[in-house]
Amino acid sequence: MDAAEFKEAATTTIDEIIAYFETLPARDVVSRVEPGYLRKLLPSTAPDEGESWPAIQRDVEAAILPGITHWSHPGFHAFFPCATSYPSILGELYSAALSGACFNWVCSPAVTELETVVLDWLARMLALPPCFLSTGPTRGGGVIQGSASEAVLTAMVAARDKYLRETVPADLLEGSDAREEAVMLKRSRMVALATTLTHSSAKKAALILGCRFRAVRVREEDGYALTREGLAAALTECRAQGLEPFFLTVTLGTTDVCSVDDFAGVAEALDEHVPAGQPGEVWVHVDAAYAGAALVCPEVQEATRIGLIGRFHSFDMNMHKWLLVNFDASCFFVRDREWLVQALSVNQAVYDNKASDGGLVTDYREWQIPLGRRFRSLKIWFVLRSYGVKGLQEYIRRTIKMGEDFAEALRARSDLFDIITGPSFALTVFRLAAKSEGASLEERNALTKKLYDAVNAMGKIWVTSTELDGRFAIRLMTGVRTTQKEHVDAAVKILVEVAEEVMRG
Amino acid sequence: MDAAEFKEAATTTIDEIIAYFETLPARDVVSRVEPGYLRKLLPSTAPDEGESWPAIQRDVEAAILPGITHWSHPGFHAFFPCATSYPSILGELYSAALSGACFNWVCSPAVTELETVVLDWLARMLALPPCFLSTGPTRGGGVIQGSASEAVLTAMVAARDKYLRETVPADLLEGSDAREEAVMLKRSRMVALATTLTHSSAKKAALILGCRFRAVRVREEDGYALTREGLAAALTECRAQGLEPFFLTVTLGTTDVCSVDDFAGVAEALDEHVPAGQPGEVWVHVDAAYAGAALVCPEVQEATRIGLIGRFHSFDMNMHKWLLVNFDASCFFVRDREWLVQALSVNQAVYDNKASDGGLVTDYREWQIPLGRRFRSLKIWFVLRSYGVKGLQEYIRRTIKMGEDFAEALRARSDLFDIITGPSFALTVFRLAAKSEGASLEERNALTKKLYDAVNAMGKIWVTSTELDGRFAIRLMTGVRTTQKEHVDAAVKILVEVAEEVMRG
Incomplete structure (x- = not known):
């Protein structure tokens, strides 16, 4: 494919992407293909001779799109959002062209430096304590990981090594048996x-x-949050079993119900165990994968008392969930970057270079599991500049408000629905109301499941489920960029109609 | 940014990308910015109000491009290539628009199924033994990882758990203390x-x-390959120390010199330790991150006796290095996918769904470290179809041939250069010839280092270095897509001129 062919191919692709977004509402949210559908449509080997772009592009429409579940569909209320936006797509476009395995600073200084700058921007926007800034007092900083899973793994490795450094007797020689x-x-x-x-x-x-x-x-009566008492009891039990706690994940917005752990209580329980900063302290990782995005709003910063996390060690949120950057952009911050470097640095002669030896630069390969890395900060930069802080606040507030409206609508039909939790960060968790006073748990679960299956089978909206203390429950989230009030109203209408049918039996 | 603005922005971006590739040869390969250059150019916080695209795009040229090291530059002879190509960029473009956290089949069946299909295509192209195919006799298959680092980590986790299952007494109850x-x-x-x-x-x-x-x-006299004797001695030593080897990485194309371990010898040494397929066997992971790409050529399949790896357990190669797909596309194959699922499967109620429960589908989240995943198979599909197998063979052969021409040119000036290894898979490792019979190692290292620094300082080409048994050596690789014979000739000319100067003193 030469430059002229690329120009034509890319222009057509841009048009197709625009058309895709514009026709989204008319599509079913979830793909309806059967397992194995694609193998039947494609040859079993790669072609010997190259094919022309029009032939390839035709197959995107014919073979791929039917197998896509549309995460940007206004009726996507499942899980959490997985974002995309026009500025973010442009970021990926540049990034693909500038492809490089940017493991060290010298491999593309801009890739490293833009990442440091935009993660500082983000930390300030979210009002993270200054210890998480690269310019902060504790040599902290942020790094883009592929996912919240990689972030918690990275944190756990660093925590394990920090704990070992602090608790294995120092008189045992490094490298000795x-x-x-x-x-x-x-x-x-x-x-x-x-x-x-x-x-x-x-x-x-x-x-x-x-x-x-x-x-x-964690218990319903505590709002499904980890409390001081709960944690203290667990720490005591571990000790009694001769075990040594070294790592704790606390959550700002759990996946099931968007609960927030009690940060102050957690800090108190930990201080009674091993005080902050003492050898053998428990590393606390704050998983704010989804709800962390809402910290762009001052009212959320205040409500969650986000300043308290300065006591903790690492924090992670995914811009690719609720902050309009496409997958992947998991933003991971630590209070002291040396903790990462000490755990993850491995030398190899072929990577030696003057800039790294000089110590003036950041080599992000020492902050993460992989060696190489993509230029992911570009799409973050584009989104932050395109929307501006106010634009992002507006978007978050709008989607939270839709969550409140949705919950209000359910409450107005308490003959049909029981809200179990929420609305919290645009997520409401509910089940079908009891048909009669003495309805059994099994019966209610079966009926709620019936509602759930029937609603999803229609294809207009997609909701997911969970189980809370034995109760089958439906989760509905209103965070997707394209979702508007009219779509939430439509979702309510569907739920009410199907619930009435299910209740009638 | 609305659809019309996006169309305009994307059209301009396409033009800029084309212009970027066309002006590449005129740029310095390695960025010349100083550490910290970018922070000085950018504000310290994100803007409150959204900015227009032209303002953002101007900064790409003004602030970002000066900080880019050009991995697609024809003078990029460092490390290994990190590819990109027009069809691959189109793949990223679609993928960004179709963003989703496709951890389960139902989250977008096409994302899972296209991955299975194209990795089977790839396995066939590379002549991997059938056990690595998803349709093969051992329930094997391929999965796209972000990097070779993640692949070896994933393999090691699976190997550890397999070894524990096989060697911890079965009468100890699962879950018991x-x-x-x-x-x-x-x-x-x-x-x-x-x-x-x-x-x-x-x-x-x-x-x-x-x-x-x-x-x-590994030793120079063995071509820096792991041998039967070397491995047997290591296994014996481990046993003597009461240690239990469970995992071995063998390499097809080492980073330093592109050596290939002796697969047959490795298999023999292992069979003497614990025979293949017996409980407690050593898992062998084949790291072919770079050179695996050359297996598209039948002559390389034969020379490396790739069929032998059917004895081993996993194989990984990066299409994003030498096979024209942009970062990231690390293609990881296992002989039995259950090994991955048993080690990496974790349940959570919110991810339950009929398709997964039915057991007919693949949920790739159980084959990898992260939960979510991007639609990366699309760019692989586009590249394989655009180039065709023949196109890729041509490209690989052309770059290997340039490596041979380069080595030939060095040999023609044996007064200036000593080749230490290669050419092997387009990589030659060399140092400055000795000035005199009795030249010391230190003196030769210092002079070679002088050559290395002077050549890189010119900015026209970029080479990297390594150290082999105390000898400082220069690596020059000719695998980048844009590199043509004229560029290699130019590199030789630069090396000869600078070497002559250094030799003169």
């Missing part, structure tokens, strides 16, 4: 903590590291 | 093996998992 044995023994006693509503990525990180994991149960 | 203790003890004895020329990502994976790591020394 005796030290290796002591480290192995210590590792076998270490345990990572989370709650029963923490995202599964925390458990997966522990699985990957091969370290013990305990989930502290 | 006794089993957890036995697993912890076993883990503390396990060791991952590699060679002194294995890429640092293998060591980093072991660091992340917190498991022991040993690098077997």
Whole structure:
């Protein structure tokens, strides 16, 4: 494909993308293809001879689009949003052209430096404590990870190594067999903590590291938040079992219900265990993957008392969820970047260069699991500048308001629906109202499931489900960029109609 | 940004990308900015009000491009290539528009299914043994990872869990304290093996998992390849120390010199340790990150005896290095996908869905570290179809031939240069010839370093260095898409002129 062919191909693609967004509302949200549909449509080997672009592009429409579930559809109320926006797409376009494996500063200084700058912008926008800024007092800073899963894994690795440095006797020589044995023994006693509503990525990180994991149960009466008492009891229990807690994930906006852990209570319980800054302190990672975006609004900064997280060690939020940057852009901040470098730095002669040796630059490969990295800060920069802080605040407030309207509409039909939690950060979790006083849990679950399946089968909206203390529940989120009040009203209408049918039996 | 603004912005961006590639040869390869250049050019906070696209785009040229090191420059001879191409850019463009966190099949069936199809295409093109195909006899298959680092980490996690399943006594109940203790003890004895020329990502994976790591020394007289004898000695030594090897990384094309480990010898040494398929066998991961691309050519399939890797467990190559797909596209294959699922599957109620429960579909989140994933197979599909197998073969052969021409040119000036290794897969490693019979190692290293620094300072080409048995050496690779014979000739001319100067003193 030469430049002229590319120009024509790209122009057509741009038109197709615009047409895609404009025709989205008319499509079903979730793809209706059957498993294995695509293999039937495609040859079993790559072509020997190159094909022309029109032939390839035709297949995008014919073979690919039917298999797409539309995350930007106004009726997408499932999970959390996975964003995209025009400025973000332009960022990916440039990034693909400027492709490089930018593991070190010298491999493209702009890739490293723009990342540092825009993550500082973001930290300020979200009112994160100054310790998370690259220019802050504690040598903190931000780095773009591929996902919140990678962020929690990275944090856990750094935390494990920090804990080992602080607790394995210093008189055991680095590199000695005796030290290796002591480290192995210590590792076998270490345990990572989370709650029963923490995202599964925390458990997966522990699985990957091969370290013990305990989930502290959170309760409805506490708003599904981790409390001082809950954490204190878990710490005591670990100690009694001879285990050493070294890591805790707290959440700002859990996946199931968007609950927020009690940061002040958590800090108090930890201070009674090992005070902040003391050797052997528990590293606290704040998972704000989805709801962290709402911190662009001062009222949310205040309500969540975000300043308290200066006591903690790392923070992560995904701009690719609710902040209009397309996947992937997980923004991960640490209070002291040396914690990452000490855990993740590996030398190889071929990567030696003057700038790195000089110590004046950041080599992000030492802040992450992979070596190479894409130019992801570009799309963040484009989105922040295109929308401006006010534009992003407006968008977040609009979607939160739609969540409130939705919950209000459910409350107005309390004959049909029971809200279990929310609205919280544009998420409401509900189930079908009880048909009669003595309705059993199983019966209510079965009826709610019936409502859930029937609504999703229509194709106009997509909602997901969860289970809370044995109750099957429906989650509806109103955070997608294209969703407007009229779409939420339509979702309510669908839910009411189907619920009435289900209730009639 | 509305649709009309996007159309205009995207059209301009397309033109800028075309102009970028056309003006590349006139630019310096490596950015010449000073550390911290960008912070001085940008404000310290995001703008409150949104900005217009022309203002943003002006800054790409003014602030970003000066800080870019051009990986697609014809004079880029450093590291390995990090590719891009027009069809690949179109893939990213569509992918950004169709953004979704496609962790499960239902989240966009096309994202999962196209990945399975194109990785089967790729496996066939590279003549991987059928066990690595999704339709093969062992339930194998491929998955796109972000980088070779993530691939080796994923393989190591799966290998560790497979080894534990096979070696921890089965009578210890799953979930019991006794089993957890036995697993912890076993883990503390396990060791991952590699060679002194294995890429640092293998060591980093072991660091992340917190498991022991040993690098077997490879020698010049063996062509820097791991041999049967070398591996057998290492296995014996581990046993003597009470350690249990569970993982070995072998390489097809090491980063430093593009050596290829002796697959047949490795298989023999392992069979003497624990025979293939027996409980406690060593998982062998084949790292072909760069050179794996050359397997599109039948003559390379034959020369490397690639069929032998059917004895091994996983294989990884980066299309984003030498196969014209932009970063990231690391193609990772396993012989039995259940090994991944058993190690990486974590349940969470919110992800439950009929298709997954039915067992007919692949949920790639269980094959990788992260949960979410981008639609990366699209750019692979576009590149394979645009170029065709023949087009890719032509490209690989052309760049290998340029490597041979380059080495030939160095050999013709043996008064100036000593080739240490290569050309191997378009990579030649060399140093300055000795000035006199008795020249010391230090003196030669210093002079070669002088040549290296002077050549890179000119800005016309970029080469990287390594150290082999104490010898400072220059690496020159001719794999970049835009590099033509004239550029290699120009590189030779520069090297000869500067070398003559350095030799004169």
